Amino acid sequence: MGNWLSDYNSELYAFGHRIGAPEISENEYVKALTNESFFERADVEEQVERAQPGAEIGTEHNGELVRKGEERLSIWLKRYLRFHLAKAPEELIDSVDSHLLNDECLAGIAGHLGIDHLVRTKEFPISQQSSADAFRALAGIFSDEKVKNLVIDFIVPQLVDIDFADIYPLADPLAVLTDLLKAEGVTEIEPRLLRSAGENSAEPIFVVAIYADKQKNVGQSAGESVTIAIDMAAREALLRLWNITSDRVLFFGDRAASVPLEKYSEPNYSLTKKCAPGTNTSLLDESQPTESPDNLIEAVLRYRNIVDAEVGKSYTKRLRHKFSRGSLAKRSFRYLVKPKPYTVA
Amino acid sequence: MPSVPRVDRLKPIYTAAKALNFGWRFSDFLKIPAYNGISRYTNQLHRITVRFCKQSESSVGVRNFIENQIVEIGRKNPSVVIYAQPVRNSNPSIRAEYGNGRTLQINAKNMTETEVSKDFHLLFSRSGEPVVKLESRQSALCPSVQGQWTPITWLPTAMNTESLPAKQFSEHKSTATSATEYILQNQPK
Amino acid sequence: MSYRRVASRFDRVNQWLQFSRQWHVIDANQQDAELLGDKIARYLAGKHKPIYHPETDCGDHVVVTNCKDIAMHAFDWKHTVYKFNMEYPKSKADIPAWQIHEYDPCRIAFLSVYRSLGNNLLRRRLIQRLHLFPDSEMPEFVRQNVGSQLRQVQEVVKRADEYTSEERARFPKVVKFAEGHVVDWEKSIQNPGRHSKPVPGQKEK
Numbered sequence: 001m002g003n004w005l006s007d008y009n010s011e012l013y014a015f016g017h018r019i020g021a022p023e024i025s026e027n028e029y030v031k032a033l034t035n036e037s038f039f040e041r042a043d044v045e046e047q048v049e050r051a052q053p054g055a056e057i058g059t060e061h062n063g064e065l066v067r068k069g070e071e072r073l074s075i076w077l078k079r080y081l082r083f084h085l086a087k088a089p090e091e092l093i094d095s096v097d098s099h100l101l102n103d104e105c106l107a108g109i110a111g112h113l114g115i116d117h118l119v120r121t122k123e124f125p126i127s128q129q130s131s132a133d134a135f136r137a138l139a140g141i142f143s144d145e146k147v148k149n150l151v152i153d154f155i156v157p158q159l160v161d162i163d164f165a166d167i168y169p170l171a172d173p174l175a176v177l178t179d180l181l182k183a184e185g186v187t188e189i190e191p192r193l194l195r196s197a198g199e200n201s202a203e204p205i206f207v208v209a210i211y212a213d214k215q216k217n218v219g220q221s222a223g224e225s226v227t228i229a230i231d232m233a234a235r236e237a238l239l240r241l242w243n244i245t246s247d248r249v250l251f252f253g254d255r256a257a258s259v260p261l262e263k264y265s266e267p268n269y270s271l272t273k274k275c276a277p278g279t280n281t282s283l284l285d286e287s288q289p290t291e292s293p294d295n296l297i298e299a300v301l302r303y304r305n306i307v308d309a310e311v312g313k314s315y316t317k318r319l320r321h322k323f324s325r326g327s328l329a330k331r332s333f334r335y336l337v338k339p340k341p342y343t344v345a
Numbered sequence: 346m347p348s349v350p351r352v353d354r355l356k357p358i359y360t361a362a363k364a365l366n367f368g369w370r371f372s373d374f375l376k377i378p379a380y381n382g383i384s385r386y387t388n389q390l391h392r393i394t395v396r397f398c399k400q401s402e403s404s405v406g407v408r409n410f411i412e413n414q415i416v417e418i419g420r421k422n423p424s425v426v427i428y429a430q431p432v433r434n435s436n437p438s439i440r441a442e443y444g445n446g447r448t449l450q451i452n453a454k455n456m457t458e459t460e461v462s463k464d465f466h467l468l469f470s471r472s473g474e475p476v477v478k479l480e481s482r483q484s485a486l487c488p489s490v491q492g493q494w495t496p497i498t499w500l501p502t503a504m505n506t507e508s509l510p511a512k513q514f515s516e517h518k519s520t521a522t523s524a525t526e527y528i529l530q531n532q533p534k
Numbered sequence: 535m536s537y538r539r540v541a542s543r544f545d546r547v548n549q550w551l552q553f554s555r556q557w558h559v560i561d562a563n564q565q566d567a568e569l570l571g572d573k574i575a576r577y578l579a580g581k582h583k584p585i586y587h588p589e590t591d592c593g594d595h596v597v598v599t600n601c602k603d604i605a606m607h608a609f610d611w612k613h614t615v616y617k618f619n620m621e622y623p624k625s626k627a628d629i630p631a632w633q634i635h636e637y638d639p640c641r642i643a644f645l646s647v648y649r650s651l652g653n654n655l656l657r658r659r660l661i662q663r664l665h666l667f668p669d670s671e672m673p674e675f676v677r678q679n680v681g682s683q684l685r686q687v688q689e690v691v692k693r694a695d696e697y698t699s700e701e702r703a704r705f706p707k708v709v710k711f712a713e714g715h716v717v718d719w720e721k722s723i724q725n726p727g728r729h730s731k732p733v734p735g736q737k738e739k
Binding site for chain 2: 007010011013014015017018019020022108109111112113114117149152153154156157158160194195197207222246252253256
């Protein structure tokens with residue numbers, strides 16, 4: 001049930017107010033919201049009268065603005081991230097930045113702002129990339145202050161829902177952790193098994209903690225196997241080292257706007273440089289689906305070969321309390337056969 | 346005349362509506378579109394269309410509303426586009442389109458001007474999310490402050506190092522004093 | 535709050551931990567069968583967990599050792615009668631607990647727990663997580679599985695001959711006894727064995 005009524009100029013005016021920059025002229029908005037493919041549209045090419053939403057309004061497209069806006073958004077976002085994650089390496093900041101400014105996220109924000117109705121493009125429905133590009137182009141036409149507001153108001157709130165361990169999944173977190181702790185002066189880093197239950201079952205659980213100098217618990221986690229638990233404990237230790245804990249406070253709105261973010265333009269330390277040269281600081285390849293950690297076939301075979309051989313079947317399968325003494329033909333009278341424990345129990 | 350009489354039963358309508366993607370849902374957790382309000386609050390209403398008939402009596406309230414109040418509302422909310430669409434021989438209605446792509450329609454037939462104004466302002470305050478019964482009145486980003494319970498939260502840490510079964514974890518503890526303990530505590534002279 | 539919270543790897547392991555199945559071990563030595571059965575049934579069902587729900591299947595495994603030393607109150611070994619086969623008319627078999635215990639040392643513990651689980655559809659599944667051993671020996675794979683120990687239900691009392699003479703001397707004298715008064719047996723008496731009724735015609739030894 002769409003509204004076929006659409007006055008482009010009114011929509012632009014309203015959009016300017018919605019995004020918080022009504023002072024910018026209409027022509028600039030039109031330029032930012034015009035996709036390159038618009039001029040290839042059949043009706044625009046032939047200069048059809050009253051082609052929606054009107055080729056006569058603007059003749060430039062937003063290609064250059066997209067590039068400019070992308071840079072500016074990234075600069076401000078990284079400044080914000082560096083302020084909050086002061087102890088995190090630059091690679092993590094880059095990861096978060098590229099994740100929050102990817103096409104999918106920006107297209108979502110653009111959709112909720114109503115950009116999808118305003119973008120002039122050939123494709124219908126609008127593609128994710130065009131929608132995201134339009135948002136980037138807007139950052140291209142805004143003033144620096146307004147771009148900062150754009151980042152703080154629309155991009156940064158997504159941080160509440162992301163998990164930093166998934167955004168920056170190191171392939172070998174324990175090695176990286178060891179290097180970082182050694183740089184801080186810790187001599188011994190060892191993972192220790194705190195709890196375990198059901199080791200030889202289908203649902204094992206292991207709780208592992210990583211101890212520094214046999215004293216301090218730097219990271220703890222559970223897992224389906226010892227390897228998984230150690231891996232997760234190392235990731236938790238790294239996040240704790242970088243002060244990315246669940247009790248962190250992120251600044252939003254006015255509180256964030258009042259912070260002098262320009263002072264955080266210098267990149268944080270580089271993880272590859274800080275770690276030893278042999279340490280693997282690459283990320284996991286998340287595009288391939290990983291194997292499920294449960295060991296069902298192994299558990300079944302173990303049950304059949306080892307467990308069953310030793311303890312046999314469970315009582316309910318072994319006993320038949322409501323026993324039947326046999327068919328009518330085989331049953332003898334009760335007074336003749338006194339039930340004994342070894343016949344009934 | 347169909348062979349099986351078509352009777353509108355409530356049950357199939359209910360189950361069908363539950364399956365609809367765009368239909369109304371009965372209950373859900375509180376949802377906000379696009380993290381609105383965390384940093385900045387933007388009005389999720391993008392455009393409102395008032396459809397009315399210039400002639401019929403049912404659109405009187407809507408017509409009066411358009412004459413008297415609509416310009417003021419438009420001035421106060423510059424981020425919303427308001428369309429007034431005259432349609433012949435139709436029921437007057439107000440259609441609102443929101444940021445999440447949903448459209449709401451309110452039938453304004455035989456409404457007075459004040460009623461139309463009330464509904465108009467209601468649409469300004471909504472976010473486009475469907476009206477649902479809340480599963481919970483509480484909604485928080487942080488699910489737990491003290492930490493969620495796990496089977497190992499209250500397990501004594503001394504059990505880690507011992508090989509089970511061990512005697513010190515097996516002993517029965519009781520607040521009642523046994524006779525032996527009583528005598529040992531109150532030694533006779 | 536918003537739509538987009540995706541389950542992270544930490545969410546996965548934390549959920550696995552929260553709903554993990556524990557393996558408890560409990561010693562049945564000198565424990566009343568009924569009380570022990572109630573406690574074990576509670577852990578098998580998962581009622582000790584704040585996340586309990588009967589449909590969640592959140593129960594734990596329980597390993598019971600020393601089942602042969604399980605105890606019963608007063609004359610219950612004689613009076614507790616287990617009924618078998620109520621299926622057909624005139625085919626009831628009533629067997630006292632002591633006979634069952636003679637035949638299978640773990641069976642009394644099993645029947646007690648089975649009863650405590652309630653008369654419902656869940657108990658057939660929950661009882662499969664109960665592992666009974668007559669003494670303190672158990673297979674290695676069970677011993678490795680165990681993660682926690684449960685407290686006993688009753689106090690374990692020492693037999694008279696288990697007290698050393700130092701302990702006896704240390705205990706405060708409440709009553710003044712005459713010389714040569716026999717306080718307690720220092721040695722246990724030999725078990726006279728099961729009484730067997732003499733066959734008619736045979737003389738009792």
